[in-house]
Amino acid sequence: MSADGTNSRTVREDTLEVFRQLGLTTVFSNPSHTEMKLFEQWPDDFRFIMGLQEATVVGMADGYAQATGEPSLVVINGGPGTGNAMGSIYTAASAHTPMVIIGGLQARKLQQGAPFLNAPSATQLPQPYIKWAAEAARPQDVPALIEKAYHIAKQAPQGPVYVGVPEDDWIRPANSTPYKTRLVQAAVVPDPQVLADVADALNSAANPAIVAGPGVEIGGARRDLIKMAERLNARVYGSPVWPRGAFPENHPLFGGVLAPLPELINAKLADHDVVIVLGSPTFTLFTTADLFSTAPAPVDTSDAPKLPENTNFIHITDDPEAAAWSMAGSAYVTPPAAFVRGLVSLLPQRQRLALPPLSEPIPTPEASTPITEPYLFHVLSQELPTDAQVFEELPIGRAPFHEQIPLGPDNGYYATASGALGFPFAGAVGYAVARPDVRTVVVVGEGSAQYTIQALWTAGKYNLPVTFVIPNNSGYLSLKYYLDDTSQKAWQEGWDLSGVDMAGLARGFGISGERVETPEQLQAALRKALTADGPVLLDVVVSDPGLFRL
Structure with missing residues (x-):
């Protein structure tokens, strides 16, 4: 208390102590005027990670949270700053990434007017892509509100x-009693009867299959899932739009990632009598086969997407909403990783027989100029560290990427969960902030890279071990090949990105950038970039691959 009996502690001081108690001492930010009172006399036990644009900042915080498994902290402007960040917020929500976003608002006494940087109805702006939003009724309630937000995240x-x-809330007096955080801990376990029923269904199946979603990896149950698959001798598929690897792609039971088209999903799963979907919706879809046609479209009288009728689908998810709209015959709301751990002991070891191959062996691509995407990925697979954490965004090259780079049990794999572009470029930088002990590798097209290109500056500023590999095909070719030949030519302005110099952009942001145009350059450039002290970008000129595969 001060000499006049008032409280000398401020809301800012109480909030910083709450941050400490919650472990939120790494702050991702692109600050504006409305947050500056928080940063006065900034304490030296906090780590401030600066980003040059709000979408990049939120993407970095997303990668950081996925690396630590704990909520990350973002401080941005609550009006135009939050507007800039919405694409990344949308992706974080789709990935179920825990994150506390503090939006700086104008002083209370100005809000009845229309001040500069105003954010009217601020808590509604990020809706519906966040779990919860609030603004304190009183300045002294800010610390308690932030703790509540943390636990909800x-x-x-x-x-x-x-x-x-x-x-102005930051400089107002805090409550007379210092705020102390509470313990809120998840104590949810799978129902033993549900575990037994699912185990019986799987044990009695003649040809069971597993669809592995990100919830398994988020809960740290990758090795348990390997045991489960091996005991069942079951094929394992990655869930459609695989945003996070949950099963090693070089394992003999891995059957590839399901395409986000109902027709292709059914073709893969129809031969299995029991399919268990773990930690993923059933299913995330991108389009349907009929929408690839350019012919005149009749009235749509087709049914909504359905799964094969003769297959028993069992859905395990911690998301009640995903369970509510699930296409599976049975859906259970329970922690997927804990469910896998509980299930393993209920599955006796089956005879291990080699499963029939799903496709012809993938041929080794040949060197050529210009370099092909498969050849680039083949050479990258030879140089990739066994513990590299890989961030990928290749709308047109995802199929050859997974074919040529079968990631192992110690490789992490991260991709966008929403379809919004930009996460891997920024997310990899945030991941490297949390895990500077491993190499983080970004494989992103030159079009996708533009959405969070500012992450290059942050990677350079903090000298992070990130290797950016850009297959540069000079266009948004995933859009080009939706069109017939005539439309491609007429609409070239909509997909042509010729002239983007990614290596030059990297150097402009302060990191090493090299343009690779021939196979003779490629292997040495990759080897150097993957072992460098700090970030490196390789701008690899690749040929137009033609019609992409899902």
Whole structure:
């Protein structure tokens, strides 16, 4: 207390202590005027990670949270700053990434007017892509509100939350009693009877299959899933739009990633009598086969997408909403990783027989100029560290990427969960902030890279061990090949990105950038980039691959 009996501690001081108690001492930010009172006399036990644009900042915080398994902290402007960040917030919500976003608002006494940087109805702006949003009724309630936001972000299904804080709240007096955080811990376990019923269904199946979703990896049950698959001798598929690897792709039971088309999903799964879907929706879809046609479309009288009728689908998810709309015959709301751990002991070892191959062996691509995408990925697979954490965004090259780079049990794999572009470029940088002990590798097309290109500056500023590999085909070719030949020519402005110099952009942001145009350059450039002290970008000129595969 001060000499006049008032409280000398401020809301800012109480909030910083709450951050400490919650472990939120790494702050991702692109600050504006409305947050500056928080940063006065900034304490030296906090780590401030600067980003040059809000979408990049949120993407970096997303990668950081996926690396640590704990909520990350973002501080941005609550009006135009949050607007800039919405694509990345949308992706974080789709990935169920726990994140506390503090949006800086104008001072309370200005809000009845229309001040500069105003954020009217601030808590509604990031809706519906966040779990929860609030603004404190009183300045002294800010610390308690931030703690509440933290616990909500961590609750399953996890996701980003938002707290709006007016600029002047930080300097107002705090409550007379210092705020102390509480213990809120998940104590949910799978129902033993459900475990037994699912185990019986799998044990009695003649040809069971597993669809592995990100929830397994988020809960740290990858090795348990390997045991489960091996005991069942079951084929394992990656869930459609695989945003996070949950099963090693070089394992003999891996059957590839399911395409996000109902027709292709059914073709893969129809021969199995029991399919268990773990930690993924059933299913994330991108389009349907009929929409690839350019012919005149009749009235649509077709049914909504359905799964094969003769297959028993069992869905395990911690997301009640995903269970509510699931196409599976049975859906259970329970922690997927804990369910896998509980299930393993109920599955006796089956005879291990080699499963029939799903396709012809993938041929080794040949060197050529210009370099082909498969050849680039083949050479990258030869140089990739066994513990590299790989971030991928290749709308047109995902199929050859997975064919040529079968990631192992110690490789992490991360991709966008939403379809919004930009996460891997920024997410990899945030991941490297949390895990500077491993090499983080980004494989992203030159079009996707533009959405969070500012992450290059942050990677350079903090000298992070990130290797950016850009297959540069000079266009948004995933859009080009939706069109027939005539439309491609007429609409060239919509997909042609010729002239983008990614190596030059990298150097402009302060990191090493090299353009690779021939196979003779490629292997040495990759080897050097994957072992460098700090970030490196390789701009690899590749040929137009033609019609892409899902």
